[in-house]
Amino acid sequence: MLFIIFLLANFFLISFVIFFSIAHNLLVNCFMAKRKIALFGGTFDPIHLGHTAVAAAAAEHIGAEKIIFIPTKRSPLKDSLPAASDDDRFAMIALAIADNSKFQLSDRELKKTEPSYTLETVRQFQADYGGDTLIYWLAGADSIDELPRWYGIVELIDECNLCVMFRAGCEPPDFAKFTALWGPQRVEKLQQNVIKTPLIDMSSTEIRNRLAAGRDVTDMLAPPVADYIRKYGLYQSKAKN
Numbered sequence: 001m002l003f004i005i006f007l008l009a010n011f012f013l014i015s016f017v018i019f020f021s022i023a024h025n026l027l028v029n030c031f032m033a034k035r036k037i038a039l040f041g042g043t044f045d046p047i048h049l050g051h052t053a054v055a056a057a058a059a060e061h062i063g064a065e066k067i068i069f070i071p072t073k074r075s076p077l078k079d080s081l082p083a084a085s086d087d088d089r090f091a092m093i094a095l096a097i098a099d100n101s102k103f104q105l106s107d108r109e110l111k112k113t114e115p116s117y118t119l120e121t122v123r124q125f126q127a128d129y130g131g132d133t134l135i136y137w138l139a140g141a142d143s144i145d146e147l148p149r150w151y152g153i154v155e156l157i158d159e160c161n162l163c164v165m166f167r168a169g170c171e172p173p174d175f176a177k178f179t180a181l182w183g184p185q186r187v188e189k190l191q192q193n194v195i196k197t198p199l200i201d202m203s204s205t206e207i208r209n210r211l212a213a214g215r216d217v218t219d220m221l222a223p224p225v226a227d228y229i230r231k232y233g234l235y236q237s238k239a240k241n
């Protein structure tokens, strides 16, 4: 008799645990929104107000919990190395994002010895955050024509939300021309993920050129970044940088 009661008790206990775990999963999947994390990669040489403004607008649009800035060691698609050192670029981003609690900074790509591929970075963050988190990757509209040359671009489109943002001086993002290459579903996904960010006409190249010519750049930089550049004499000469 005692044995039967023991068996019944175990049966009810196990059934309760299974029921609870199914109900919990259903609740999470049906009613709780997934976490959304946006990753913003670039050389940030240096980071400027265009970067932070579009990142803030994209975070708002996506409903992202945070935006993680990921300075890259060097772009696999750019011929030249960044003008400023890894440490300086990292320090300037830290200064530029300090007053926005949604902004974070990662040295994941800087720690690598080889150029990093976006697909690898996205997969690492996805593994860190787990399957319940949606990963978004932000890129400016100037990147569109380079996309077919990105390593593992098809997997990248499939595995994350690749968001292309408006950029001053560029056509509004349009992926129709890639239909034959990637298929209509991927093109539709990219189109859905276009973000109409404010048009802020600035670039790191223009800032480096102005600094090398001894011109003022304070209207394009967060004040602590401008101070840092002045303090360490960055971007003073085109040849050296």
Ligand code: ATP
Pocket (backbone or CB within 6 Å): 041, 042, 043, 044, 045, 050, 051, 054, 138, 139, 140, 141, 142, 143, 165, 166, 167, 168, 197, 200, 201, 202, 203, 204, 205, 206
């Ligand atoms: P450079 O002039 O050295 O090429 P950049 O200003 O384009 O630099 P990156 O560090 O290369 O800056 O940019 C990182 C990412 O931010 C890229 O995806 C780029 O398209 C995007 N981006 C940079 N500036 C803007 C801007 N003003 N508006 C929208 N997107 C931008």
